[in-house]
Amino acid sequence: MGGFRGWLLLMLILETGQAASNILVPYAIGQIIDGVTAADGNAAPLIERLKTPLLLFAALNVAEILFSRASGACLIVAGPRLRQRTTEMLYAYLQHHSVRYFSGHFAGALAHRITETAMSVNHTVWAVLFDFWPIGVVFAVSVTLLLRTHADLGGFVAAWVLVYVGVSFWLAKRCRPYAQDYAETRSQVNGKIVDSVTNILNVKLFARFYHEREYLNRYLETEVKAGRRTFWYMERVRWFQFLSAAALKVGTIYFALKLWDQGLIGVGDFAMSAGLALLIIGDARNLSRRFLEFFEYVGNVSNGVTTIVKPHDIVDAPEAQPLRISRGRIEFRDVRFSYVPGQCVFDGLSVVIEPGQRVGLVGFSGSGKSSFVGLILRYYEPQGGQVLIDGTDIAHVTQDSLHEQVSLIPQDPTLFHRSLKENIRYGRLDADHADIAVAARMARADEFIEGMKDGYESLVGERGVKLSGGQRQRIAIARVMVKDAPILILDEATSSLDSITEKAIQENLDLAMGRKTVIVVAHRLSTIAHLDRILVFDRGRIVEDGNHEELLAAKGFYQKLWTMQAGGFLPDTRQEFSAYTGHTPDAQLDATLAEASPAE
Numbered sequence: 145m146g147g148f149r150g151w152l153l154l155m156l157i158l159e160t161g162q163a164a165s166n167i168l169v170p171y172a173i174g175q176i177i178d179g180v181t182a183a184d185g186n187a188a189p190l191i192e193r194l195k196t197p198l199l200l201f202a203a204l205n206v207a208e209i210l211f212s213r214a215s216g217a218c219l220i221v222a223g224p225r226l227r228q229r230t231t232e233m234l235y236a237y238l239q240h241h242s243v244r245y246f247s248g249h250f251a252g253a254l255a256h257r258i259t260e261t262a263m264s265v266n267h268t269v270w271a272v273l274f275d276f277w278p279i280g281v282v283f284a285v286s287v288t289l290l291l292r293t294h295a296d297l298g299g300f301v302a303a304w305v306l307v308y309v310g311v312s313f314w315l316a317k318r319c320r321p322y323a324q325d326y327a328e329t330r331s332q333v334n335g336k337i338v339d340s341v342t343n344i345l346n347v348k349l350f351a352r353f354y355h356e357r358e359y360l361n362r363y364l365e366t367e368v369k370a371g372r373r374t375f376w377y378m379e380r381v382r383w384f385q386f387l388s389a390a391a392l393k394v395g396t397i398y399f400a401l402k403l404w405d406q407g408l409i410g411v412g413d414f415a416m417s418a419g420l421a422l423l424i425i426g427d428a429r430n431l432s433r434r435f436l437e438f439f440e441y442v443g444n445v446s447n448g449v450t451t452i453v454k455p456h457d458i459v460d461a462p463e464a465q466p467l468r469i470s471r472g473r474i475e476f477r478d479v480r481f482s483y484v485p486g487q488c489v490f491d492g493l494s495v496v497i498e499p500g501q502r503v504g505l506v507g508f509s510g511s512g513k514s515s516f517v518g519l520i521l522r523y524y525e526p527q528g529g530q531v532l533i534d535g536t537d538i539a540h541v542t543q544d545s546l547h548e549q550v551s552l553i554p555q556d557p558t559l560f561h562r563s564l565k566e567n568i569r570y571g572r573l574d575a576d577h578a579d580i581a582v583a584a585r586m587a588r589a590d591e592f593i594e595g596m597k598d599g600y601e602s603l604v605g606e607r608g609v610k611l612s613g614g615q616r617q618r619i620a621i622a623r624v625m626v627k628d629a630p631i632l633i634l635d636e637a638t639s640s641l642d643s644i645t646e647k648a649i650q651e652n653l654d655l656a657m658g659r660k661t662v663i664v665v666a667h668r669l670s671t672i673a674h675l676d677r678i679l680v681f682d683r684g685r686i687v688e689d690g691n692h693e694e695l696l697a698a699k700g701f702y703q704k705l706w707t708m709q710a711g712g713f714l715p716d717t718r719q720e721f722s723a724y725t726g727h728t729p730d731a732q733l734d735a736t737l738a739e740a741s742p743a744e
């Protein structure tokens with residue numbers, strides 16, 4: 145709320161002025177009536193005699209308009225800004241969550257949470273400022289005026305206010321589970337529609353239009369039932385409101401008449417009491433609903449805060465320094481790591497990748513290659529041991545400096561729904577058009593970009609869907625070439641390309657690798673056979689380490705993989721491997737691995 149306190153205080157004052165002017169109008173009317181009915185023998189014209197109450201009446205009406213519109217103007221200035229500030233703060237906080245956090249939350253749900261929280265912060269503040277506070281002022285001023293008139297009248301209205309507010313609050317609280325249930329069913333229906341639309345190709349392919357509608361209808365039925373339950377409850381609340389309003393009107397008139405009859409109040413006070421009762425009812429109408437909405441907003445804010453404002457998993461150490469990579473030596477020193485407690489991925493992994501070395505990682509699916517890369521990027525933190533770059537533990541450097549100097553081309557890169565130029569420039573924001581064009585040429589992306597109607601200005605669609613997989617990959621390669629970081633990680637970066645384009649890009653990639661330290665995660669041995677060194681992973685261990693020729697000569701695990709790779713692709717699992725070699729699954733494979741000399 146920093147920076148908004150002044151605005152909020154100003155609006156609070158203006159709303160107080162507006163509510164007080166509004167509720168004082170019956171008082172002025174009472175004064176006018178008293179003036180009209182007074183038979184004091186004053187011969188002056190009526191207007192002259194009623195000058196003061198008439199001026200008060202006019203001033204109150206003008207004041208109400210001015211206060212309320214001034215408050216409206218403040219809202220225009222502060223409202224959107226408050227929402228912007230909340231969204232900004234939440235998004236800035238969200239950005240620094242770990243990869244683990246993002247893999248546990250849907251992107252759409254997080255975006256929705258942020259906008260909903262920002263909107264609910266506004267609504268919560270506005271409910272207090274524009275609903276509860278003015279109602280409080282109306283109640284306080286009315287009760288004071290009536291107490292001044294007569295204690296019985298004031299006492300009656302004060303008691304009514306207490307009971308009305310208390311019961312409205314209680315009813316709203318009781319209605320909350322119904323309203324939450326209804327909101328839940330609505331969001332379920334929303335989710336089902338999104339799921340169905342996302343899978344529209346499946347729906348068409350299997351001609352399941354009717355089935356999908358039937359499926360959705362089940363959820364719509366639940367929504368209808370939950371809606372009816374909530375509305376029935378609200379209907380009961382309305383009964384309470386109408387009855388209470390009637391009680392206030394009848395009660396006030398009854399007390400006022402009684403007091404007038406006893407000569408304890410004048411006709412002006414009588415008119416004022418009736419006017420106040422009507423205004424109170426007008427202002428306090430739907431108080432239960434306002435409480436209910438208020439609970440909903442507060443609930444949304446609290447949900448948003450619990451989802452987004454959780455402590456960050458990975459934070460820069462207080463003394464963290466920027467990483468300076470001079471050589472690009474990577475070392476895993478006795479690294480222990482697991483995603484889930486008790487399911488160890490690496491148990492004391494140690495390996496050194498020398499500066500400028502080009503290293504391929506191979507192994508079955510799930511053997512730990514991506515985890516190895518994730519630890520270098522500090523997407524995850526090891527539970528034990530250290531990952532060092534040029535002798536510095538990456539836990540002690542700033543994450544931004546690490547990511548500025550390590551590039552990754554993932555297997556299935558995604559792009560921003562921005563122009564091709566912006567996507568490539570993302571690698572280095574000050575890159576000029578010439579840099580971008582050179583990178584695009586090296587990534588063999590220039591041909592298809594220039595063939596597009598808008599060239600480099602073409603938009604790529606959400607996550608890059610308007611491009612083919614291979615085109616997307618070439619843009620991702622160009623983006624990394626523009627970045628030109630000293631450590632480069634390729635996760636089968638050329639897997640979506642046809643063999644001719646792949647060969648052409650491979651040459652340029654080799655050129656771009658220069659003297660960088662390069663790690664290539666491979667599913668096809670052909671992409672790494674020419675590298676300086678190959679690390680063979682199995683269940684979180686490095687079971688073989690050497691170059692292609694050495695590993696073939698060792699006649700171990702790698703050599704078997706090399707001879708059995710089908711269509712250039714490795715078997716994906718230990719089972720496939722065993723099926724190929726014709727041995728009992730794991731026992732035989734373990735024997736093969738045991739023969740192979742571990743590099744650790």
Ligand SMILES: Nc1ncnc2c1ncn2[C@@H]1O[C@H](COP(=O)(O)OP(=O)(O)OP(=O)(O)O)[C@@H](O)[C@H]1O
Pocket residue numbers: 247483484489507508509510511512513514515516
């Ligand atoms: N986010 C995660 N949460 C929990 N376990 C995970 C997560 N990511 C990977 N794992 C587990 O960690 C182990 C190593 O997985 P990793 O992704 O590093 O293997 P990989 O060799 O890269 O496999 P692939 O070739 O299929 O990409 C596997 O057992 C996998 O199930």
